Amino acid sequence: MPQENQMIVVQEVLPEGMLFVRINCILTTMVRAPIIAACFVLLTLCSFVQYAVGSPKVLDFTIYADGTTHVFYQTDVDSQSPDSILNLYGNSIENLVVQDENGTLLSSKVNQSTATVETLGSSTIKADYDTPDLISKNGKTWTFHVDSPIDYSIILPKNSVIVGMSVSPLNMQIVDDQSLISLPSGSSEINYIIGVLGTSQTATLAIQKAQDFISTITSTGVKTPMALTKLEEAKLDFNQGKYSDAESLAGAAKSLALQEQQTTNSISNTSSNNLPISVLIVGGIFATGAAGFIIMKRKRSSNPITPSAITKNNYIAPDKETIYKLKPELRQDDKDIVEFISEKGGQVFESELRKKFLMPRTTMWRAVKRLEREDIVEIEKVDQQNLIKLRKPEENET
Amino acid sequence: MKALTIIFLALVGTLVINGPIQSYADPQLDALLKIAIQARENLKMNISQINNVPNEITRLFKQGSDETDALSNAIDKKDVGSARQHFLSAMNFFKTINNKINSLNATQVNSQQQTEELQLQSEITRIGKIGETLKTIAIMNHVSFDFTQFDQLIQKAKQDLDNDNVSEASKLVEQANRIVTDVHHSITVVANQKNSDRAKDFTAKQIEKLDKMGSTSTQNSMVQAPKVSTMAKTSSNFTSDEVPKDMVTKLKKLAVEGKVDEALKVIKSFKEHQK
Helix, strand or coil, X not given: CCHHHHCEEECCCCCCCCCCEEECCHHHHHHHHHHHHHHHHHHHHHHHHHHHHHCCCEEEEEECCCCCEEEEEEEECCCCCCCEEEECCCCCCEEEEEEECCCCEECEEEECCEEEECCCCCCEEXXXXXXXXXXXXXXXXXXXEEEECCCEEEECCCCEEEEEEXXXXXXXXXXXXXXXXXXXXXXXXXXEEECCCCCHHHHHHHHHHHHHHHHHHHHCCCCCHHHHHHHHHHHHHHHCCCHHHHHHHHHHHHHHHHHHHHHHHHHHHHHHHHCCHHHHHHHHHHHHHHHHHHHHHHHHHCCCCCHXXXXXXXXXXXXXXXXXXXXXXXXXXXXXXXXXXHHCCCXXXXXXXXXXHCCCHHHHHHHHHHHHHCCCEEEEEECCEEEEEECCHHHHHC | CHHHHHHHHHHHHHHHHHHHHHHHCCCCHHHXXXXXXXXXXXXXXXXXXXXXXXXXXXXXXXXXXXXXXXXXXXXHCCCHHHHHHHHHHHHHHHHHHHHHHHHHCCCCCCCHHHHHHHHHHHHHHHHHHHHHHHHHHHHHCCCCCCCHHHHHHHHHHHHHHHXXXXXXXXHHHHHHHHHHHHHHHHHHXXXXXXXXXXXXXXXXXXXXXXXXXXXXXXHHHHHCCCCCCCCCCCCCCCCCCCCCHHHHHXXXXXXXXXXXXXXXXXXXXXXXXXC
């Protein structure tokens, strides 16, 4: 660029205090102005396009500790079309509510994994529903799996820790003690555990376990001053809300108690030969008495009615394999329930199912009702309890 | 000047192309480290509870731990690609370890009652939230439903759970669940009732719109050179983007006769054809 073009002439300061600046290259700058403006317009348009592509759809999953997922999905629809097809996540859909942009209720019909929503002029729909189909459980580990066409967010249950993840999250933050994770579109799997390290529950458990262990050792005559001190420290930390520290200290207390027991045993072993015979005899009598008492108590407590004790009037337990063949689409958790009932002779109480699968009453009840709808089981009231019986294959077919 | 303009345009072009990519390719790296460290600490605790830890678990844990350290280093260097790779690798190791611990069944610390309490607590929260959603919907859609009993049940269930009365809390949750089902049913009925009015409005608006479209296309065709019309005579068989006059007439007739459902089918068929 020529030197003279860049020259700026500063004139004398005017009496009013104004500074006059003359730019020689003003003409060139004016010529470039439309180009600069066009570029800014282009950038603005680009951001509008990004917004238009990314903003209309919202997909949120809220996972609850009972294995149910609440789904919230918001999307734009054709306001000129009388209805719209909505893809649902899962086959078992509960509490489906669809509203439009004004909060007006929309009529909808669920057909397996889709719902036909009568939009009738609405431009946006918001769907809320629950489904148990996105979560599975193996041992202590829960797995959430979804294949989403858009970016989405999930909220994990309280006191849960992720132990496996198949994709990199876009973001993560803690909201009300719950992990809120943003994930990219596509298939993803998240493995998590509920009730883990550093929570009040696990700290309580650790303290309880340590306390029980120390009590057991103390009852045998072993003194555990170090372990008790450590346990007190654990309780102190727990009261101060330091759950993680409390849990570690409780574990240390247990270890110390074990050490103290071993030390005492090694000392007592050296002096065991000196024990008077009378003490051993008294101890033996006491132990026998205690064992007898426990056996008696167990016999008494084993009286409650059991499904096997119920008279089986010509009832032959159907084969689980036959059920699986007749119902190939059966979910894995339902198959597990059928397998358990089959192993128990074809009939169990609902409470037994809950104990086996560690499910709350309502969740198990829904599972049982699902199997009843499929004609796989029947429910009988026995002694104010629900007896779940496998139906015979012939009954299934009819 | 031309060179400067080209450079400027190239700069803007790069911004336009790379803008969206950059905004998606820059995850919050701290989140990755947080998740990986949480998983590592949890597994460490779980492993410490196992009496005889299998060598394989120890080896896998070391690998997972090393990957977590590598993730931390990558984050320090702001190397997004490497950080992602180490994160996925670490999480894969942790998942494998977790599965192996599950198969050992050595760390089953949660008692049945505590698990049930935890799940019941979550169920109370979930049903409570559904209730709140239904309340809002009911108010907005002028559906009168008394939620007092529902609120009381949820409140009582929470109290019972706090007092370790799990069975009573469970019963109350069942009752609350039944109320939710009833409200949901009532709301569905109201939605269906309102639907007929909305369907009438929608049909009327669509007829008006199609009528206008039809008259505009007729005027255009009159102004331009006269063409042989390719419009179908029946409403369900369209061969042109133009609006068949017969269809509008038929729609008007259906609307007058109150056959809104049939009118909607015709509109839907026309919209599908337009696509």
